Amino acid sequence: MAAMIKKIKSFYNKENTNYSTGYVDPFEFHQTFYQMLVNFKVADLKNKNPPSYFNQNMILFIVALMATIICFCSFHHGLETSDLSLITEAGTYTIVLSYKLIILSCTRRNLPQYHNLLKAIKKDFEYICSEGEKYRAQYFEEQLLTWKICIVMCTFNAGIGIAMNIFAYLSLFYFMATHDADTEESRPLLFPFWIPNVDLTESPIYEVTFMFGNVTAILYCYNYTFMMQTEIVWIRQIIAKADVITWKLQDLLVDVYPTTNKEESEYFAKLIENRMRDIINHHQSMYSLLEDYAIVYKKLLMFEQTISSPLVCLSAYCIADRLDNGEFQGILLLLCLTTIVVYLIPSLLCTYLAIKVNSVCDACWGTPFWNAGSVIRPYMVLIMQRSLRPLPLQAPGFKNISIETFSEKMTSAYSLFNMLRA
Known part of the structure; x- marks a missing residue:
């Protein structure tokens, strides 16, 4: 057991990976992230004939579509029968599965935006391992933190999927142990499935439906692991670019001093020009990556912002309602807690991202660029102005993706929950 724990710690801390010298392959460093992208047919840069996007992803889509339709049927049935408990539970799962x-x-x-991300990561690692060697230690400290966050997120998502299946089996075992043949209770399912003119409680339909629900939960967590891990790496990579820009701004006028010698003045001007060109290239690259991130995740973040409050409210209400009737809904409790966590993470990351992008402006102010000649001043002003702009993650009718918005949504969910329980 001790040896296993030691191996896990070694894997988590990358103790067997030497990133202090030589070239570091980014896709070997972030191996779980890259392997997940390969699995989802998003990227396989080492394969000259990458597989089709379909296959696995089509199976995931079909399973999710079937589960969503069945849950929506349950939701509609709840409306017809005025079953508030079924309405809230089926409505919650319909939103989640959609x-x-x-x-x-x-x-x-x-797909092009995912490819741009991979190219940007590869280019940044090549830069740090060559021209930016002096920033290697700081850079890889941040990359190691990114790796650790990804491992924690993968473990969390896998744990949720496994826990939901365990609860489903425990519920079934408890039902079998306590069931009275004279009662009309039906065997439990992971999801509140209902299909017109089909009795899902009879064998073998029940067994098929039970396994379908469990597989759906596992596949959902698998898909969400891909989405969350990619989002974490993407935001952290933009933050790493902002750090590189800040470090280079701090070094912009290193070994540069006022002089009356013409040759020295020309040398310093050329040196500053080369350094400034590098800074501008990194700054433009950072915003290109940020725009690609917005293209992919903006819709998802807006959807999360819209559904987070009602989802937490409905799941909490359903848990409380079932608890009043003597039934503990452990699966819905897991779903409620997971919703809070997975909405909190992008809120934290985007808040930190906004701070980091704005910090580039502070780094510019920390550089006495007014002593560096009139050539670079407009570029410095442009960098500062651009760094103070809001992130391209806003949309009409929606609030900023931030901790403040997360707090407002959770407060709203609590208020709605109290209204329903009143």
């Missing part, structure tokens, strides 16, 4: 369809469709439509 999100998976949106994730898969966005992935399919935005």
